[in-house]
Amino acid sequence: MEPFTSLTATAVPFDEVNVDTDQIIPSRLMRKPREDANYHTFLFHDLRYNEDGSEKPDFILNQAPYRDARILVAGHNFGCGSSREVAVFALMANGFRAVIASSFGDIFFGNCFNNGVLPIRVTEETAARLRADLHASPGASMTIELEPQTLTGADGTEYQFDVDPFRKHCLLEGLDAIGLTLEYENEIEAFEDRYRQERSWLYP
Amino acid sequence: MAQPRTMFDKIWESHVIVDRDDGQTLLYVDRHLCHDGSFFAFDMLRDTGLPVRRPDQTFTVPDHYVPTRGHELDDAVDEERREMIVKLDRNAKQFDLTIFGLGDKRQGIVHVVGPEQGITQPGMLMVCGDSHTSTHGALGAIAFGIGASEVSHVLATQSIWQRKPKTMRITLTGARPFGVLAKDVILAIIARIGAGAALGHAVEYAGPIFAAMSAEERLTVCNMSIEAGARCGMIAPDETTFAYVKGRPYAPAGEAWQKAVAYWKTLPSDPGATFDKEVGIAADDIAPMVTWGTSPEDALPITGQVPDPADEADAARRAAKEKAIDYMGLVPGMKLTDIRIDKAFIGSCTNGRIEDLRIAAAVVKGRRVAVPAMVVPGSGLVKEQAEKEGLDRVFTDAGFEWLESGCSMCVGMNGDTIDPGERSASTSNRNFVGRQGPGARTHLMSPAMAAAAALSGRLCDVRELSLAPSEGD
Numbered sequence: 001m002e003p004f005t006s007l008t009a010t011a012v013p014f015d016e017v018n019v020d021t022d023q024i025i026p027s028r029l030m031r032k033p034r035e036d037a038n039y040h041t042f043l044f045h046d047l048r049y050n051e052d053g054s055e056k057p058d059f060i061l062n063q064a065p066y067r068d069a070r071i072l073v074a075g076h077n078f079g080c081g082s083s084r085e086v087a088v089f090a091l092m093a094n095g096f097r098a099v100i101a102s103s104f105g106d107i108f109f110g111n112c113f114n115n116g117v118l119p120i121r122v123t124e125e126t127a128a129r130l131r132a133d134l135h136a137s138p139g140a141s142m143t144i145e146l147e148p149q150t151l152t153g154a155d156g157t158e159y160q161f162d163v164d165p166f167r168k169h170c171l172l173e174g175l176d177a178i179g180l181t182l183e184y185e186n187e188i189e190a191f192e193d194r195y196r197q198e199r200s201w202l203y204p
Numbered sequence: 205m206a207q208p209r210t211m212f213d214k215i216w217e218s219h220v221i222v223d224r225d226d227g228q229t230l231l232y233v234d235r236h237l238c239h240d241g242s243f244f245a246f247d248m249l250r251d252t253g254l255p256v257r258r259p260d261q262t263f264t265v266p267d268h269y270v271p272t273r274g275h276e277l278d279d280a281v282d283e284e285r286r287e288m289i290v291k292l293d294r295n296a297k298q299f300d301l302t303i304f305g306l307g308d309k310r311q312g313i314v315h316v317v318g319p320e321q322g323i324t325q326p327g328m329l330m331v332c333g334d335s336h337t338s339t340h341g342a343l344g345a346i347a348f349g350i351g352a353s354e355v356s357h358v359l360a361t362q363s364i365w366q367r368k369p370k371t372m373r374i375t376l377t378g379a380r381p382f383g384v385l386a387k388d389v390i391l392a393i394i395a396r397i398g399a400g401a402a403l404g405h406a407v408e409y410a411g412p413i414f415a416a417m418s419a420e421e422r423l424t425v426c427n428m429s430i431e432a433g434a435r436c437g438m439i440a441p442d443e444t445t446f447a448y449v450k451g452r453p454y455a456p457a458g459e460a461w462q463k464a465v466a467y468w469k470t471l472p473s474d475p476g477a478t479f480d481k482e483v484g485i486a487a488d489d490i491a492p493m494v495t496w497g498t499s500p501e502d503a504l505p506i507t508g509q510v511p512d513p514a515d516e517a518d519a520a521r522r523a524a525k526e527k528a529i530d531y532m533g534l535v536p537g538m539k540l541t542d543i544r545i546d547k548a549f550i551g552s553c554t555n556g557r558i559e560d561l562r563i564a565a566a567v568v569k570g571r572r573v574a575v576p577a578m579v580v581p582g583s584g585l586v587k588e589q590a591e592k593e594g595l596d597r598v599f600t601d602a603g604f605e606w607l608e609s610g611c612s613m614c615v616g617m618n619g620d621t622i623d624p625g626e627r628s629a630s631t632s633n634r635n636f637v638g639r640q641g642p643g644a645r646t647h648l649m650s651p652a653m654a655a656a657a658a659l660s661g662r663l664c665d666v667r668e669l670s671l672a673p674s675e676g677d
């Protein structure tokens with residue numbers, strides 16, 4: 001996993017609420033290999049492109065100031081619905097490394113961390129304000145520093161954010177969970193030995 | 205005396221392998237389910253070079269990509285979908301996992317198959333790379349959906365890292381009104397609390413209405429927990445649960461059964477146990493429900509009208525409503541019963557079990573469909589049982605297509621889709637934009653309501669239809 005330490009990049013305000021992962025990547029594209037040369041076009045595919053493949057000019061990611069955006073600022077319940085990790089793959093294929101919202105679908109939230117994408121939960125007011133500032137200066141950058149847990153909005157205001165210490169550690173170091181878990185091999189084995197006796201009916 | 209504990213806490217605590225100071229917990233996974241969409245996870249596992257730690261605790265079944273018109277590999281609509289099914293087969297073989305493949309009567313939707321086979325049991329911690337894993341909590345288990353990286357982690361280590369979610373109890377009071385099915389109950393709950401209301405929470409459904417429900421009805425309720433954002437949904441195991449599990453192929457038997465039941469009886473939340481959040485809902489106001497918009501929270505009693513966004517004070521919510529109504533091709537204020545449909549779909553992990561088909565068949569019997577309609581049983585065994593009872597004839601005589609088990613039009617990944625701009629009455633769980641195909645418009649409802657809609661060609665109140673003779677609108 002690619003470590004995440006800090007990021008300064010164009011941020012795109014995404015005003016929708018309850019953006020489900022079916023929107024982020026339609027299910028008919030889930031079977032495509034990640035190596036597909038067009039993977040970046042899968043992100044928000046049906047919102048972003050017409051049937052003939054031409055761009056929908058109204059869609060915010062198709063607008064000039066936001067083409068290089070790598071930070072997405074959304075409304076509440078972003079990434080709800082299906083557990084598809086490809087939603088994160090599609091964001092990454094477009095260079096996104098951070099998503100900011102007032103709440104996230106739980107599974108999406110975890111999937112982000114497991115791929116080195118930082119999801120940041122802020123209050124509803126902060127999310128609204130960050131988006132308003134971005135609308136006021138299209139194409140503006142934001143800065144995210146993971147170690148001190150700060151983000152700087154388009155207007156220069158600095159905010160503090162919370163992040164799970166374990167997740168933070170994994171992101172900073174680029175650690176994947178399996179490697180870490182294997183350090184607990186003895187604990188897992190001890191648990192299994194005891195558990196198999198206590199719950200014998202689970203092991204016919 | 206020990207602190208009273210919730211059912212969630214009891215099951216959680218009994219699966220803790222490691223509790224880290226930073227709030228992360230490594231939990232043991234009793235049973236892991238995989239489906240034909242899990243291929244990324246197997247690729248990730250191969251990259252690590254590790255084996256599956258406990259092949260006997262992992263069960264696999266193809267469902268998302270399987271053909272429903274014919275049930276052979278050759279019936280898959282194209283090479284790519286066929287490859288998805290073949291890949292699962294190959295992965296199951298390579299890692300020595302149980303598979304209920306195409307051609308096996310036990311094949312079906314992963315969340316129908318788990319309970320049906322007795323793989324799902326009270327007190328378990330179960331995961332699957334699918335958000336509707338919340339279904340299995342209906343039998344008194346902690347069950348939640350995970351992403352592909354986590355699936356590979358579970359395959360390699362039989363464990364998963366989690367932060368303990370908060371707990372929420374949703375108590376339904378009063379009596380269940382006439383004509384209200386489990387699907388109406390859960391749609392009404394989500395409409396009331398909102399699609400994000402249970403984010404970060406483990407939900408327990410409580411009260412006499414859930415206690416009086418059949419196990420299959422409870423599966424329908426817990427299935428849609430994720431549509432309220434919940435990490436998982438659960439219902440306390442009781443005699444109904446035990447009777448449901450007993451005798452199933454993977455359920456304990458003999459002495460082991462006695463031991464298991466004795467333990468399962470200790471699981472319900474203790475009197476006085478506290479939840480982080482309590483929600484009370486009066487059941488008396490619940491009526492047969494339909495969704496009008498593009499989030500499961502956009503649900504109303506069938507007697508209602510398409511809402512007017514102008515009534516919404518909050519600007520973001522108003523915009524969301526406007527967009528949803530526009531996408532759905534509706535007019536604010538129009539009666540829900542005036543909405544004409546193009547297709548009806550009865551099936552999915554929400555409503556593809558035998559009781560669902562019985563209810564739908566009771567509505568359909570002796571009548572004719574007004575629009576193309578299909579029934580997709582949740583598993584091969586559900587299909588077989590329905591055929592034994594003659595339900596297939598009831599459906600086909602009425603003009604329904606009687607198809608092979610799988611996810612089908614719930615998500616359209618196997619090619620069963622709705623055309624752009626078309627409108628469906630669907631017993632599935634998501635009315636998201638494009639869920640059933642690009643531009644498809646989905647109205648969620650119970651199997652009785654979907655059957656009624658198929659017969660009348662519009663959304664209609666099944667309570668009226670079941671009283672009146674066939675009218676052929």
Ligand code: SF4
Binds near residue numbers: 267268315611
């Ligand atoms: S039936 Fe629908 S919701 Fe259920 S597992 Fe299949 S695609 Fe998912």
